[in-house]
Amino acid sequence: MSSLPVPPNSCLLAILLLTKYQYDPQIVFHYPPRPGEDDSKLHKYLRDFEGAESSSSNEDSTTSADDQDVEANSGVKPNKIQPHDLEVDETGSASPDKRNGIETPREHSNWGEIFGHNPHFLAKLLCPAKSGHKKRFEVSVNDKVFLGRPAFANEDGEWRKRKRKTGGGNDERQGDPESIQMPVKTSVQTTQDLSETSGLGSDSDNQEDGISNETLTIKQPAKDKANELQQRAKHRKIRRKDNLSMFQVVFIMAPPPLEYQLRVGEMYDYVVKKFSRALKWEQARSSLVSREGLMLARLTNSFGGRLSGILVGTLVKLACLTLLGPNPPLASLYHELLKNSNVARAIANVYSSISNCRIAQISLTPDLSLSLKIPVPTSTAVLPNLISHQLPGLWLTTATSIPLEDGAHFSSSQLASHFALLLLSDLPSILADVQSTDSPLAEHLADYLNVSKPTKSFLQISQSSGIALSDIQHIASHLIYWRRAAAIPPLHQRDIYIMSPNADMSKLASASAHFAKLYPALPPLPKILSLLSSTPRPYSTLIPSKDHKEAYMGILAWLFRYGWVTQLRTFAWIRVPPHILKSVAGGPAHGRNGSKESDPSTSDNATHLHVPNLASSPSSSTQSSTHTAVPISSSSPPTSPILVPRPLHPTTAASAYLAAMSAHVLFTQGEEARDGWEKCVKYFDGKHALETIAIREGWKRKKVGDLVAGWEGMGFLRRVRHW
Amino acid sequence: MIKAVFFAIFDNDEGPKVLHQVPTESITAGPSSTTQPLIHFPSVASFLIPRPNFCSNRISFTHNGYRLLSYPICISSSTYARNAYLFNFTFVLDEDTPFASYTTVILKLASLMRTLEEQSRFLSKDTSPPNSGKIYALCEVLMEDLNNYCETQIPIDEFNTLNIKLFPTYPPPPPLLPHHVPLSTVRLADLVDDNWDLTMLRILPYIDGVNSVKQISLRADADHKLTRKAVQHLLYYGCLLLLDIFQYGAIYAPTAEIAQFVESPEAQAECARYVAIPPPEQDSKETTTTVQVKGLSGTRIAELYLALRQGLTVRNWYLEHQSDLSEVDVRRFITFGVIKGFLYRVHKYAISPSALKHTKAASKKQGWQAKSKARSKDGTVSAAVAELGLAQYLDGTHCFDEICTELMISEKDLMGRLKDWPDVQIIHR
The missing domain is CATH 1.10.10 (Arc Repressor Mutant, subunit A)
Known part of the structure; x- marks a missing residue:
């Protein structure tokens, strides 16, 4: 049994930036300003600021669909400041007294402490030995985990490795042994360029397979080599002066004990490691951390300097300041810090995105931007029982897990072209987001979104619209990465859909209201669900007339989007009937067929069994038909039928049965059916949905349906339907 | 499994120092040692013997593929050479071992040692050479017992005994409803x-x-x-x-896990043992009897499970397969599938938008009183309030089993009473 998905929860409390110059390590920045305390007001204010900053770096559409839902539900929309607002904000009236909405509570006596620890001592604790370079750093004090990945300067105080290959502007990448995964995609240069500047973030490059989560784009403008060398020299000068010897971004988490390993592991793999690598890379390239670390310390000090002459540690000073200051200095300090430092802004952004389970889109320098996210489950194959953890509303399916032992030698990308795109929020809102970014990709995205249908696979859309398949897959993976869409098997009216056993019933009332607003002319949601929840039958039986088809397919997509329905897929095993067993055991025995009278217990309503269409004969899975039925009496073990578990790698006995069955198919149904049988055997392993045979083999659905129904009628197949 | 237990102190001359370690040379090894220590003590000494500010905190960290759990203690007293005595007992585990149950043990050990030290200078007076003496023996017994028995009882002196047990941490139990x-x-x-x-x-x-x-x-x-x-x-x-409550009118359908059952003869054999109706002379509760269902092969059992599906009640399924099921306990047959997770119960729900409005209005009007009365299911409650009792279950989150159990009525009665709401929809899920 595969493990059950857990609900997304980052357990993130705060992020610190720890730097060590010549002497003691120092926490130069941390976010949120008052970790572990309810600082919603302050935070909201800063988030506005942060939002404004990031929108200027094309981050507008990073909020995922579900976030929007959450925000819509809670009624709190982050009011993003428009660029012109921001200008006013920064130039004219950025004075602290304008922000008197943020009161600093004075009763906090333990100010400046971070979760009760003196920041100075905490910094020392969090400063690892040099042997920890680029290794996972994990220290927990009571229930809080401090997770980081320290980076140290070389022996000579340099951040760049000496050894360097000759080459153009590329060399620094090679120079750094742990060079960040660069966009691996080399094929469609145009789309890559487009995506870099697109509003949906600049990072779908290595998202083709949907597996890699690191998305990072480094624009390497065609700089002059001389120019670059000059810059490098400049940076080196700075570096000598400041001598940053170590830095570390520390993520503070409080995971529940039972989920400790999982949460900490995820945070490290998906966020800490990637973020630290990017900073290290940028430090080696442009001394970003050492420059900004100094600046952050200076800014904080200058704020405290007026009050305190003793150099204790920035945050202690900050503490005094906040206690004594007449204005809310913390807010203006953070305003300053965020305004001036890319690193600070990135940390703040990572904190607010990751702690809300969103995707963080950050840009450290104009040349380096990356996105970070902890993946959330999008589908599960396991239905939770009464005891296990519940995550209702999650799409219940096995369609997203392609069997490992895929006998068809069908590459996943090939199969992927037969998936369709299901938008997870409504088209107008996605289009609006896309258009608001005003990037060159927006037009392509909009073009595609306008022709995209959940009933049509990528391949079909490519053929009908003339957009290249690779482009479509690129855009689709982009939308999927940003949690705006999901890849599903194309919805088809002849497939069977049922109300998902994992549907979130507690949302039914609100969903019904939503549904009624969207589809006022159609039956209410409970009625539709009721229709979908009786005996499984093809979706087309629900559609009252041809004119309703489009509307009903629209509803189906809607139901899918919110996890109300799932597709019942058909799986089958090869069943070796007794007469084959006998014929293999005791020589040819074809004459036996049909001579037996049917056993009353095994005969079924035969009329159902001979309906040629696979999908419309739901009851045929019950028993074998009459025409070849042999007594499956529960008496003699050698004649009782067996199911072949792995038809692709059969045992000796099983391959003899398969050969006999193949011969029998040839004998009774002819050559074409035999060829079909030979081709289909590998799918009858209980892991391949029969619905995919038509796509994989390039046959018509009807052909597959007829063949399967025929074999089932002969008692050669045993079918089951699940998701 | 604990890989090592060691006792470290802040030595006034040498700084952080490991005094006793089990197994020997697992933490610090002499120059002539052939074994490689598990950890590099000097690089982690600052966590194990931290500044006094961080003492009396549970400090754990990962190092070299191991997780070290410790609880440093600093006792300030003028009787000590530097007015303080700083010590730490540390457990070494593999990094990916679940360690939640060890954290309380560490805390208990540390606080007992603190008491002993304060009472009788138990730790600081012990001058036995490294890896010998009372403290070493204590570490040794502790590690062995916890690894082998998950508990230990170590008498320390005539007044003090160390009693420790590893308690596993479980997730909170799921919500329990009357119909479970x-x-x-x-x-x-x-x-x-x-x-x-x-x-x-x-x-x-x-x-x-x-x-x-x-x-x-x-x-x-x-x-x-x-x-x-x-x-x-x-x-x-x-x-x-x-x-769930087994009934012949209930519907069960296979989940994706059915594939494992179909392909596992062992699971089928287990099922055959479980579902067989024992001969009449034996008590039906004795499940250990190795009765086999005569003539029902594993494949046949699998086929019977595959025949269950959405929309088919157990009753109808039984009628279709009566001859095969003559020696099968149908309830146990179904339950086996549910226990193993390859069958799921398709529950029935009733949804009525008008009932929902009704409940809201009524609860507004009559407040909590009416609701609690309706819940009490007192026989004398008026019909209107009783109907309200039903109405509150018609929002789609309460399955028929639950409604029937709560209201103590049969499913037939329930269906009858549902007719009062014209817009009611029955959903199977």
């Missing part, structure tokens, strides 16, 4: 002793995989709330599974 049917996974009767809770003793005989929580409390004549608590308690310790 508990089924024990262990022989609860064998675990009982005199100290057990009275309600628990009362209800135990009725936990049989057939009775719902409500029925248990009624049959045992025990308070419903207490019954629920007792069952939840057993659930927490994993002694119970939860099932």
